[in-house]
Amino acid sequence: MYNSYELNESVRRALDLYSQSMIKIAFAYLKNIADAEEVTQEVFLTYLQKRPIFENSEHEKAWLIRTTINKSKNMLKTGWFKSRNPVPEDLSYLPKEENEVLQAVLALDKKYRIPIHLYYYEGYSIQEIAGIMQSKSATVGTWLARGRLILKEKIGGLEDEEICL
Amino acid sequence: MKKSVYKSAMSRVKTSEDFQEATYQKLRSEMEKTTQTNRINQKELLKMEKAKKRTLTGWTVGIAACAILSVGIFAMNQNTLNTTPEPSAVVTKPLVGKVAVNIDGAISEVSADGKSFKVGDLWVEVTDKTELGSKEPTASEPSEELLQKEFKVGNIVSGYTSQDASTGKVTADVIYNNMAPQKDNATNPPIVGKAAVNIEGEITEVSADGKSFKVGGLWVNVTSETELGIEGPTAAKPSEELLQKEFKVGNIVSGFTTEDVSTGKVNATRIYNNMAPQK
Numbered sequence: 001m002y003n004s005y006e007l008n009e010s011v012r013r014a015l016d017l018y019s020q021s022m023i024k025i026a027f028a029y030l031k032n033i034a035d036a037e038e039v040t041q042e043v044f045l046t047y048l049q050k051r052p053i054f055e056n057s058e059h060e061k062a063w064l065i066r067t068t069i070n071k072s073k074n075m076l077k078t079g080w081f082k083s084r085n086p087v088p089e090d091l092s093y094l095p096k097e098e099n100e101v102l103q104a105v106l107a108l109d110k111k112y113r114i115p116i117h118l119y120y121y122e123g124y125s126i127q128e129i130a131g132i133m134q135s136k137s138a139t140v141g142t143w144l145a146r147g148r149l150i151l152k153e154k155i156g157g158l159e160d161e162e163i164c165l
Numbered sequence: 166m167k168k169s170v171y172k173s174a175m176s177r178v179k180t181s182e183d184f185q186e187a188t189y190q191k192l193r194s195e196m197e198k199t200t201q202t203n204r205i206n207q208k209e210l211l212k213m214e215k216a217k218k219r220t221l222t223g224w225t226v227g228i229a230a231c232a233i234l235s236v237g238i239f240a241m242n243q244n245t246l247n248t249t250p251e252p253s254a255v256v257t258k259p260l261v262g263k264v265a266v267n268i269d270g271a272i273s274e275v276s277a278d279g280k281s282f283k284v285g286d287l288w289v290e291v292t293d294k295t296e297l298g299s300k301e302p303t304a305s306e307p308s309e310e311l312l313q314k315e316f317k318v319g320n321i322v323s324g325y326t327s328q329d330a331s332t333g334k335v336t337a338d339v340i341y342n343n344m345a346p347q348k349d350n351a352t353n354p355p356i357v358g359k360a361a362v363n364i365e366g367e368i369t370e371v372s373a374d375g376k377s378f379k380v381g382g383l384w385v386n387v388t389s390e391t392e393l394g395i396e397g398p399t400a401a402k403p404s405e406e407l408l409q410k411e412f413k414v415g416n417i418v419s420g421f422t423t424e425d426v427s428t429g430k431v432n433a434t435r436i437y438n439n440m441a442p443q444k
Contacts, residue, residue, distance in 0.1 A: 011192055015185045023180050037181055048192050048395050049199070092176065098174030105171060121169045 011048060018060035018061055020043075022068045024034060026118040031106050032089055039071045046071075063109065066132050067120075082109075104154045112147030115140050176183070266330040269323045275316050284315045289326065289432040295443065296339045313343045320345055325415060364420045364433060367442070371412050378412045384430040385422065387412070392435045409439045416441055 002128050019040060026036035042108055046067060054060040091099050118124045118132065126144065130137040181187070274283035281290045281372035298307035313320065324340035370379035377386045394403035409416065 008193075012189060015188060019185055019188065020180065023184070024175050024178065027178060028175075033178065033180055037184055040184075041191060044188055044192055045195055048196060093179070094174055098177065100169045100172055102174040104179070114380050116171075117175070121175045 011044060011102050014047065014060065014064065015044065017057075019065050021061070024121060025065055025117060026068050026090075028106070028113055028121075029110060030162060032062045033085055035075060036072075039068060039075055042071050043067045046093070047060075062128075062132055066134075069095050069133070087149055100155060104151055105153075108147055108150060112150065116147045116151075118139065119144060182389060247425050265325045265327050265338070267323070267325050267334070268335075268340070270321070272316055272318050272320045272322055275318055279316060282320075282322065284322060287330055287335065288320075289324075290334065290336045291340060292336055295324075295337045299341055301338075307342075311342050311344050312340070313345065316343055317345070354423050361421045361423050361434070362426045362431075364418060364422055364431075365434070366418065368412055368418055369416050369417045371414055374435055375412060378416075378418065380418060382429065385418075385420075385424055386430065386432045391420075391433045395437055396435075403438075407437070407438050409441065413441070 022040045022043060023033070023036045024037040027033055029038065030036055043064060047064070052063060056064065091102060094102065105113060108116065114133065115126075115129050119126070119128045124132065126137050126140045128139045133140065171262050211401060229252070260435055267285070268284055268289050270280040270284040272284060276288075280292070283289070298304070298312055302398040314315070316322070321342065321344050322340060323342045326337050328335040364380055364383070364385055366380040366381060368378040374382075376388075377384055379385070394400070394408055412418070417438065417440055420433050421439045422431040423434050424431040
């Protein structure tokens with residue numbers, strides 16, 4: 001249990017360390033930076049209210065990512081989110097190659113998109129991804145393989161890469 | 166896709182510059198709200214606990230009081246059922262008070278000093294303490310006739326005494342009246358009146374002169390002083406049918422006499438009707 005000072009420090013540290021990762025994973029899910037930031041704020045609010053106790057920083061990061069994914073899912077389910085017709089995020093400021101790759105990944109189904117993001121951006125192993133997504137490693141491996149296949153068809157490449165189990 | 170391309174692209178995606186600070190401020194305000202809510206909740210919790218304690222204390226006291234009352238009532242009932250009432254050792258004192266005895270009657274004897282008189286067998290003394298006349302608020306002033314100053318033999322007195330009349334001599338508390346007795350018959354003659362007896366019935370016999378007739382066992386004589394018909398301002402004149410001049414056997418007569426009927430023969434004072442019987 002934290003006291004208010006420790007909690008402040010803990011939250012501030014988590015904000016510094018993990019907020020960007022959380023915004024990016026929420027962006028990968030929601031495809032909108034503003035929504036991603038809102039979800040991230042909600043996650044930190046939950047952090048403050050529930051005051052979970054972590055074994056280590058990796059545990060803390062995993063909890064934050066898992067909570068971000070859940071809250072993003074919840075936002076997708078909300079009526080107002082479904083009913084709106086948002087302007088696609090302007091990523092024209094990115095270099096052409098990066099823009100194409102990012103657009104291709106965002107175009108994937110979310111069940112492939114999140115494992116690919118966690119694998120390629122966060123650098124998690126399939127086992128770690130399976131732990132975060134509360135799925136079997138084989139399932140995660142399948143999602144990654146199918147996602148890569150779709151991406152290969154769109155942008156080419158990936159033949160030389162291997163899935164690290 | 167190379168890992169570095171996606172990671173580089175995602176790293177370049179712009180986010181709000183003040184995201185961290187804004188989030189921190191938001192969290193701090195939320196934390197303050199939470200703290201206030203917690204304080205309020207704690208206060209409410211304390212209040213609730215106090216209220217619970219009060220309720221519990223109230224119930225405890227109430228139940229204890231009920232239990233004591235129940236035990237008391239039970240004990241009282243036991244005593245009432247099991248014990249037979251003992252005769253009371255306390256002798257109730259008789260009510261003590263003064264009994265007023267009326268003094269009412271004619272004075273038969275008066276003492277030499279004139280301050281005592283005898284009514285029946287009781288000697289009554291009148292002292293300075295004896296009240297004369299009624300002191301009631303609505304009572305009128307006693308007249309000299311009703312309350313004479315001097316007590317005389319034959320006077321009618323009324324009053325009362327609170328002393329024991331069995332001693333034969335008492336002091337009067339109050340004397341209402343002391344009046345002379347009524348004077349004799351010479352001065353106040355008795356009222357004298359005549360008794361009237363109705364004459365009513367069927368004529369069974371008529372005298373030879375036709376001025377007397379017999380009704381029942383009474384001979385009635387009609388004289389010149391006998392008044393005929395009904396008198397009075399509203400009375401109608403008697404018709405010949407109702408008041409025939411000739412008295413006949415079978416006629417119905419009515420009237421009265423003031424004479425003594427025990428003699429068997431009277432003079433009629435008035436004859437109202439003398440009519441033939443209905444056919």
